[in-house]
Amino acid sequence: MNSYQEINAPLRTIMTPGPVEVDPRVLRAMSTPILGQFDPAFTKMMNETMDMLREVFQTRNKWAFPVDGTSRSGIEALLSSVIEPGDKVLIPIFGRFGHLLTEIAERNKAEIHTIHCEWGEVFDQEVIIEEMKRVNPKVLAIVHGETSTGCMQPLDQIGPACRELDVLCIVDAVATIGGTPVKVDEWQLDAVIGGTQKCLSVPSGMAPITYNERIEHILSSRKKVEKGIATSEDHVNAGEPIQSNYFDLSQLQDYWGPRRLNHHTEATTMLYGLREGVRIVLQEGLTARFKRHKLHEKALMEGIKAMGLKLFNDVAWKLPMVTCVKIPDGVDGDSVRKMLLEQFGIEIASSFGPLHGKIWRIGTMGYSCRKENVLFVISAMEGVLTRHGVQLNSGKGLQAALDVYESVE
Structure with a gap:
């Protein structure tokens, strides 16, 4: 008798540079x-x-x-x-x-x-x-x-x-x-x-x-x-x-x-x-869609910085849909990602080559590029990093992101 069950994939908040939520x-x-x-x-x-x-x-x-x-x-x-x-x-x-x-x-x-x-x-x-x-x-x-x-x-x-x-x-x-x-x-x-x-x-x-x-x-x-x-x-x-x-x-x-x-x-x-x-x-409109990606990028960036973390790609040529965060000294980046996934159901990405183990990559792409996702990942990262012994500006990240959103409402 076949013991395999029907697929029951867990719900995830996917904040990687791809694939993203459909x-x-x-x-x-x-x-x-x-x-x-x-x-x-x-x-x-x-x-x-x-x-x-x-x-x-x-x-x-x-x-x-x-x-x-x-x-x-x-x-x-x-x-x-x-x-x-x-x-x-x-x-x-x-x-x-x-x-x-x-x-x-x-x-x-x-x-x-x-x-x-x-x-x-x-x-x-x-x-x-x-x-x-x-x-x-x-x-x-x-x-x-x-x-x-x-x-x-x-x-x-x-x-x-x-x-x-x-x-x-x-x-x-x-x-x-x-x-x-x-x-x-x-x-x-x-x-x-x-x-x-x-x-x-x-x-x-x-x-x-x-x-x-x-x-x-x-x-x-x-x-x-x-x-x-x-x-x-x-x-x-x-x-x-x-x-x-x-x-x-x-x-x-x-x-x-x-x-x-x-x-x-x-x-x-x-x-x-x-x-x-x-x-x-096309229903959303290209101009509106590009503006939406920039808005959530800004909220995420401001939240990350206010939290006390440093960005890797805070430069004029930043890719609007991918925000790279420097992993704090002494922190196991994979352990943080594992806890985000297991405790919060959030997936973010590591990187490759010379950047492996040095940065996290957070995607705000397409359907994943939403206010609730951005606020969720900021609050979850604060909790997980605090658990890993990182000294943060408690509560500041979420407030900075909310400031961005309220400025356009």
């Missing part, structure tokens, strides 16, 4: 009955999702659709569809996910060029532009919001410089889409990858992407090579076919475009969730 409306949408992937009712939802994604990405690009898989699948689809062996790829690294871009580009046999800055810093845009002039890469691959450090790289000058230097600008905006401006057209970004499990408040499992005609031209040329109908110009632009089948964007275009050629069985339930997630974003 909006209940998204969960309801995901319980909708399954349709066939070529059912007209379903293909209508696909088209609606594409339309709404264009608005969220702030673009008029023809192509804006999800790749089935976690955020990494979107990154891999774009890089593997664009990069050929020997292509020069420049990757500025200021945290963990720059290393991910490097690994994926290396697996596609690119000639990698990297520049680094200290974790907690970002690049002066002119430094990246000058390095592009020196290296002359085919692709600049760069992270917008680096959740490992809570920092956000400015891109408004980099995109236009890429266009001027004929470099493809591919941006990992997994952490930022839906929470802070990602101006694809205005910043002249050629391709951008988003994530569902962060500011869109949809479960992990899809990677919304968008890309322009400069990317599409490469896909078309490589497809012609694959079919043996390439011209000499095509061979110059794309020397060999795309190796991946699942992540071949030229095939995904045929699936998401009007031809509806079968490529894979669409993740129906995930598409329901994504459609509802982006609908909620």
Whole structure:
């Protein structure tokens, strides 16, 4: 007899940089009955999702659709569809996910060029532009919001410089889409990858992407090579076919475009969730949504500082949805996180690499970005840290956060 019971997941207040709490409306949408992937009712939802994604990405690009898989699948689809062996790829690294871009580009046999800055810093845009002039890469691959450090790289000058230097600008905006401006057209970004499990408040499992005609031209040329109908110009632009089948964007275009050629069985339930997630974003309005994220960021920051703790990323380039807190000397950061989870049901994150054991990362993203969550995590942290022997300004953190909220009510 099967002794396994029905799933009974504990209720959590998830305040990590992802995944975050899923909006209940998204969960309801995901319980909708399954349709066939070529059912007209379903293909209508696909088209609606594409339309709404264009608005969220702030673009008029023809192509804006999800790749089935976690955020990494979107990154891999774009890089593997664009990069050929020997292509020069420049990757500025200021945290963990720059290393991910490097690994994926290396697996596609690119000639990698990297520049680094200290974790907690970002690049002066002119430094990246000058390095592009020196290296002359085919692709600049760069992270917008680096959740490992809570920092956000400015891109408004980099995109236009890429266009001027004929470099493809591919941006990992997994952490930022839906929470802070990602101006694809205005910043002249050629391709951008988003994530569902962060500011869109949809479960992990899809990677919304968008890309322009400069990317599409490469896909078309490589497809012609694959079919043996390439011209000499095509061979110059794309020397060999795309190796991946699942992540071949030229095939995904045929699936998401009007031809509806079968490529894979669409993740129906995930598409329901994504459609509802982006609908909620647009219903709230991008401007209002970005303002909401900034408000709760400010309340959290003021509460943390008033409590007597120090912030790691209290800088001009702070990522609005991730607040990094320095772990007090002599405190076991993992013990604090464990007690927050076991006693309060609150999850916050540690960090990676050179910051492991030095900071906590608290996310205020999407549906998790709410006043009750912020007040709860501040009060719980005070209780847990007091239990760990840390001398705090008792009660000051909660009052400082309330001051922020009352100032806008």
